Amino acid sequence: MCARVNSLSRRAMFRAGGALAAVAGAGMFGPTAAAQEAGPFAHGVASGDPLPGGVLLWTRVTPVPEAVPGSGLGPDVTVTWEVARDEAFTSVAARGAVTTGPARDHTVKADVAGLEPATWYWYRFAVAGVASPAGRTRTAPAAGAVVERLRFGVVSCSNLQAGHFAAYRHLAQRDDLDLVVHLGDYLYEYGAEDDAVRPHDPPVEMTTLEHYRRRHAQYKSDPDLRALHARVPFAVTWDDHESANDAWSGGAENHTEGTEGTWTARRAAAQQAYAEWMPVRYEPGGRLYRRLAFGTLAELSMLDLRTYRSRQAAHPFDPAIGDPERTIAGAEQLSWLTSGLVTASAQWKLVGNPVMIAPVRFPSTLAPRELDALSRLLGPLLGPPYNVDQWDGYTADRARVLGVLRDHGVRDTVFLTGDIHSAWAAELPADPLTYPLTRESVGAELVCTSVTSDNLDEILGVPPRTGSLAVESAIRLNNPHVRYLDFDSHGYSVLEVTPAAVRMDWFVLADRTDPASPAAHSVSFAVPAGTQRVARTGEALR
Structure with missing residues (x-):
């Protein structure tokens, strides 16, 4: 699978993500990534099922133009993710990678653990140097914690x-x-x-x-x-x-x-x-x-x-x-x-x-x-x-x-x-x-x-x-x-x-x-x- 990720060309990502792919050289999470709203991540980001120490993160990636939902087409790719304590992503709390492909319609789930209870976090994904829009999520209060509202x-x-x-x-x-x-x-x-x-x-x-x-x-x-x-x-x-x-x-x-x-x-x-x-x-x-x-x-x-x-x-x-x-x-x-x-x-x-x-x-x-x-x-x-x-x-x-x-x-x-x-x-x-x-x-x-x-x-x-x-x-x-x-x-x-x-x-x-x-x-x-x-x-x- 990694070989297929490496073979995904910058030209293919350009076609999928438009001009935004041109910022790939700025790094996996470049400074202009927060403004992206489409490209490989046209279906957005989401989170769910919060726990005191974690939360589930979701996205869907379109690595090449033909990999439209339901098509069964496109390569397997590795999608990285990171979770931060601040919206600017200067204090990263967790990061990882998930491989996805046509077998699951290029959707991605990351079940993140090791977070602090009752805390707001920001998260984002990236593929081939192009980052997703940032999402915000919140963990549940700790077991036994007194919660007022x-x-x-x-x-x-x-x-x-x-x-x-x-x-x-x-x-x-x-x-x-x-x-x-x-x-x-x-x-x-x-x-x-x-x-x-x-x-x-x-x-x-x-x-x-x-x-x-x-x-x-x-x-x-x-x-x-x-x-x-x-x-x-x-x-x-x-x-x-x-x-x-x-x-x-x-x-x-x-x-x-x-x-x-x-x-x-x-x-x-x-x-x-x-x-x-x-x-x-x-x-x-x-x-x-x-x-x-x-x-x-x-x-x-x-x-x-x-x-x-x-x-x-x-x-x-x-x-x-x-x-x-x-x-x-x-x-x-x-x-x-x-x-x-x-x-x-x-x-x-x-x-x-x-x-x-x-x-x-x-x-x-x-x-x-x-x-x-x-x-x-x-x-x-x-x-x-x-x-x-x-x-x-x-x-x-x-x-x-x-x-x-x-x-x-x-x-x-x-x-x-x-x-x-x-x-x-x-x-x-x-x-x-x-x-x-x-x-x-x-x-x-x-x-x-x-x-x-x-x-x-x-x-x-x-x-x-x-x-x-x-x-x-x-x-x-x-x-x-x-x-x-x-x-x-x-x-x-x-x-x-x-x-x-x-x-x-x-x-x-x-x-x-x-x-x-x-x-x-x-x-x-x-x-x-x-x-x-x-x-x-x-x-x-x-």
């Missing part, structure tokens, strides 16, 4: 065809975030749509490894997403659209055996591309669910609710919904989650949860048009009040989780959820059937809205905050544990964790189709420590 960006459901990623731009412009939590649907599998704001590449539905690699590359070509990745470490998990709609362990609603190949092959391609292109400690065949610790203040358990789940129930009357043999999380992951909640040493137990866990009964009084729109937004709603693609369709698993919280007296558990293109603040009833009377809550759930993906107003074809209001009112009336609901807004959330409370601020975009869209604070809800309840709170965090 954490702030996370929380996002999900970012469909490039539906709009621009202004939400990411706003998060990147903040200077108070320790982490961004992406709860799934980081990208979408759909083919190019006629009315797309930005048509997908490739223009077909993703089914092969080449497709998934190209789509990941297209999303990481977005300047706002690149800026956010370069600014803050991420903790990510997948939902369904990283592979196919309503995916389960043996198939997906959006997969046809035969004409689209086998599900096993398609899922393997999706998971390989995800492992290559995302800043996460995951490799194909491993497990995505994991736990990140932040001193004594919080633990964040990131779930995988697609790989192990049983097939969705056929309809809400299906007795399979309550079958204890069916699962959404898989026996091993469910045991890992519940035991972790019981034995956690941190105060706040945060759960990165791709699909909603709070029970939701959909009112039968809604008009057929509204029920149809809800079904298109949330999943199958065949008459009764269930979305069988979320925890409502796997009630035995949910009962086990909520029962563990109740029976072991676990306090301060908050599920952070995406998926359903809407904003919710809800309590988790120990017994949903008696909740209006007993008000026994064992936890809380805060749901972020979509970055761009269609909300109820778009599906209904009505202006925002008009036709959805009656639906929201009816759902809250039938579900007293749901304290807040917004079916229309796009944007992002900011989560603050302190010993006193976990609080989420929702910010909404003026226009998802405008790359320069402003954002405004919409509402804030908090979960005061020890209460397992959600309550509306004041102005946006500063």
Whole structure:
């Protein structure tokens, strides 16, 4: 492999990196490197899964022009990296090298260790004398450290065809975030749509490894997403659209055996591309669910609710919904989650949860048009009040989780959820059937809205905050544990964790189709420590 690196000519790098390659003589990390924004590193840099002593670094290199994502072309190359305590890279804390090539689509991961806890670092990569843009990252607090505050960006459901990623731009412009939590649907599998704001590449539905690699590359070509990745470490998990709609362990609603190949092959391609292109400690065949610790203040358990789940129930009357043999999380992951909640040493137990866990009964009084729109937004709603693609369709698993919280007296558990293109603040009833009377809550759930993906107003074809209001009112009336609901807004959330409370601020975009869209604070809800309840709170965090 080293011989192939040496044979990579300066002319080839010039073609890949443009005039910036001319500064190669200034050294591996020359003084002009910080200004580079494209060239061999056109897909940016990223970091993720921070630990007290380390963090995962990511990039993708294009060593020669033909080595485009998904092509399988180009030489193996050695990419160097370094981590510094200062933005000028005068105090280097760690450095190393990684060899990459077409076998992993020229993506690079470096799992850096030996860093100081709770510390900001800057990092960059280089290949053949050309350096990447610099990124910034932060390690987690030391085990047992007393932490007074954490702030996370929380996002999900970012469909490039539906709009621009202004939400990411706003998060990147903040200077108070320790982490961004992406709860799934980081990208979408759909083919190019006629009315797309930005048509997908490739223009077909993703089914092969080449497709998934190209789509990941297209999303990481977005300047706002690149800026956010370069600014803050991420903790990510997948939902369904990283592979196919309503995916389960043996198939997906959006997969046809035969004409689209086998599900096993398609899922393997999706998971390989995800492992290559995302800043996460995951490799194909491993497990995505994991736990990140932040001193004594919080633990964040990131779930995988697609790989192990049983097939969705056929309809809400299906007795399979309550079958204890069916699962959404898989026996091993469910045991890992519940035991972790019981034995956690941190105060706040945060759960990165791709699909909603709070029970939701959909009112039968809604008009057929509204029920149809809800079904298109949330999943199958065949008459009764269930979305069988979320925890409502796997009630035995949910009962086990909520029962563990109740029976072991676990306090301060908050599920952070995406998926359903809407904003919710809800309590988790120990017994949903008696909740209006007993008000026994064992936890809380805060749901972020979509970055761009269609909300109820778009599906209904009505202006925002008009036709959805009656639906929201009816759902809250039938579900007293749901304290807040917004079916229309796009944007992002900011989560603050302190010993006193976990609080989420929702910010909404003026226009998802405008790359320069402003954002405004919409509402804030908090979960005061020890209460397992959600309550509306004041102005946006500063």
